[in-house]
Amino acid sequence: MPELAEVEYYRRCWQPARGRRIVAVEGNPGARVFRDTSLAAVRGLVEGHALRASRRHGKQLYFRFGADRWIRIRLGMTGALDRLGGADVADFRHAHLRLRHAGGWLVFRDPRMFGSVQPSGRGVDPHAWASLPPTPEDEGFTVRHLERQLERRAGSPLKAVLLDQAIFPGIGNWMADEILWRMHVHPATPCGEVLDRVGDLRRRTRFVARGALRVIAPDWGDLPETWLMNHRWRDGGVCPRCRGALTRGPVAGRTTCWCPLCQGEG
DNA sequence: CTATTTGTTTATCC
């Protein structure tokens, strides 16, 4: 489900619980989301400490408990965060991690379990987990930087490059299609062919990222009808710009939607 | 029953 705007929405979902001490860490010990770590490891790190801060980098979420105890959460395809009051009745079947505090629960649920939970060692700043590349909202997301990346992958379809989290952190399937549509570029275009349009690519990426954050992050609002997103899944969907029929098909292994009139047949 | 899914990692093939 989530790309950067939706991930930001979920980050904010846990925000009101800042200052709450986690009195119990429960969940599904065998769940795949714990990967090479364990529910017990998360418990050992977090239990007894208050939620203090959170950050997001692309689609990755970082939460700090106590002074220096961080966990990283990735939501995968179907992950979501909930904040439940003590009296709320909830379906805990896919709630693989549940943090209990005096006022209720912080819950990570993920039916398909493509997501993950990762505790850091104490004192390990999340930015030390990996050297994180610049996101579209960062200073370092420059034309120069993008040119270097695109040159390296000159033969790849631009769609595939837009989905590469090392280059476009936070961009996912629908945002990639939105950016391509706004550039009037076919998704399968080798990105080496748009090296002269990197300024435009950067501008569109920032526009889509910022616009989606503004609308979705506060309350999961609906994007304007002028965005491709609102037409892409509809059978018989029509381009909100030229009213031509939209096309869907696999590009770079993902279902892709584009306007043959605006972006070419391929 | 089949096909589909807003993501990432691993295997395989040039």
Next chain:
DNA sequence: AGGATAAACAAATA
């Protein structure tokens, strides 16, 4: 070696 593509992961939904 390195990059591109396909498969795998798992469960709900149509």
